Amino acid sequence: MPKPHGVFWNAELAAKWFTPLWFVMFLWSTSGCGKDIYFGPSCGGRAGPEPVSVGDFCIDSTEVSRAEYGIFLASVPLSSAQPSECDWNDHFEPQEMDGTASPPYAPGEAGLPAVNVDWCDARAYCEWAGKQLCGRKGGGPLTYAERADASQSEWFAACSRNGTRAYPYGDTFDVNACAVRGTYHAVGSQPTCTGGFDGIFDLIGNVWEWENACEGDPSLPAEMSCSRRGGALDVTEADWACRDNGDGVRRLRQADIGFRCCSR
Numbered sequence: 406m407p408k409p410h411g412v413f414w415n416a417e418l419a420a421k422w423f424t425p426l427w428f429v430m431f432l433w434s435t436s437g438c439g440k441d442i443y444f445g446p447s448c449g450g451r452a453g454p455e456p457v458s459v460g461d462f463c464i465d466s467t468e469v470s471r472a473e474y475g476i477f478l479a480s481v482p483l484s485s486a487q488p489s490e491c492d493w494n495d496h497f498e499p500q501e502m503d504g505t506a507s508p509p510y511a512p513g514e515a516g517l518p519a520v521n522v523d524w525c526d527a528r529a530y531c532e533w534a535g536k537q538l539c540g541r542k543g544g545g546p547l548t549y550a551e552r553a554d555a556s557q558s559e560w561f562a563a564c565s566r567n568g569t570r571a572y573p574y575g576d577t578f579d580v581n582a583c584a585v586r587g588t589y590h591a592v593g594s595q596p597t598c599t600g601g602f603d604g605i606f607d608l609i610g611n612v613w614e615w616e617n618a619c620e621g622d623p624s625l626p627a628e629m630s631c632s633r634r635g636g637a638l639d640v641t642e643a644d645w646a647c648r649d650n651g652d653g654v655r656r657l658r659q660a661d662i663g664f665r666c667c668s669r
C-alpha cells in the first residue's frame with residue numbers, strides 16, 4: 406500500500422523506531438559519556454549531538470548518530486512541512502536507492518553515524534533539532550565557490566580552524582588520525598580525529614556530511630547537485646583535507662553519507 410502523502414509514517418512504523426533501545430541510546434548520546442567535549446555556553450538547538458561554540462556560530466560535536474536520527478523518526482515528522490526544494494521527498498526513512506527500507510539498526514550500531522539519508526532528510530532533521538544544516542555563516546545556503554572560504558562556510562571554518570589548518574588536527578596529513586580507511590566507528594569515538602576546534606570529531610573521514618550548498622536547475626530540485634564534505638572510508642585521495650569537497654544529487658542516499666548540524 407502506498408504511503409499517504411504528507412505523513413510519512415504511521416503509528417506502527419513510529420513504534421518500530423521508538424524502542425527502549427533508542428531511548429537508552431538517546432540518554433547515552435546526550436550524556437556526553439565516552440566523549441571529551443567542551444560545550445559552548447550559548448549554542449541553540451534542542452536535540453542531536455551537543456554543539457561546540459566556535460566563535461560566531463556553533464557546530465555539532467559529532468555526526469548525527471543512528472540513535473539520534475531514530476529519535477527524530479519516532480517523533481513522526483511530517484513530510485508536508487518541507488520547503489519547496491524538498492517537495493518531492495515524501496518520507497525521512499533511511500533507505501537504499503532501490504527503495505529498500507533500512508531495517509532498524511542493530512543494537513551495536515546505534516552509535517554509528519546515520520546514513521542512507523538524502524539532503525532533504527538531513528535538512529529536516531536539523532530543523533527538527535532546532536538547528537540548520539551547516540551552510541553559510543549567518544544562515545542560508547552557500548555557493549559552491551564559497552565552500553573553501555572560511556569567512557563564508559561554517560563547515561570549512563570549523564574544520565580548518567578558520568582557515569588556519571589544512572586538516573582538523575593540523576597541517577600534516579596523518580592517515581591514522583581519522584577514519585579514512587577501514588571500518589566506520591561510533592560518532593565521537595576516535596580521540597585522534599578532533600579539531601579544528603576542541604571537542605569536534607570526525608570532520609574528516611568516517612562518513613561524508615551533507616552541506617547546505619546546491620547548484621543546478623531549480624525546476625528539478627531533486628536532481629540538483631549538493632555539497633558533501635570531509636570524505637569517508639573510501640576516498641581515494643591520499644591527503645583528504647578540509648578544503649576538499651564532493652557532491653551528489655539532492656535525492657542521493659548512500660551508506661557513506663551522513664550529516665551534522667550547525668546552530669547559533
Ligand SMILES: [Ca+2]
Nearest residue numbers: 607608610612
Ligand atoms: Ca565525517
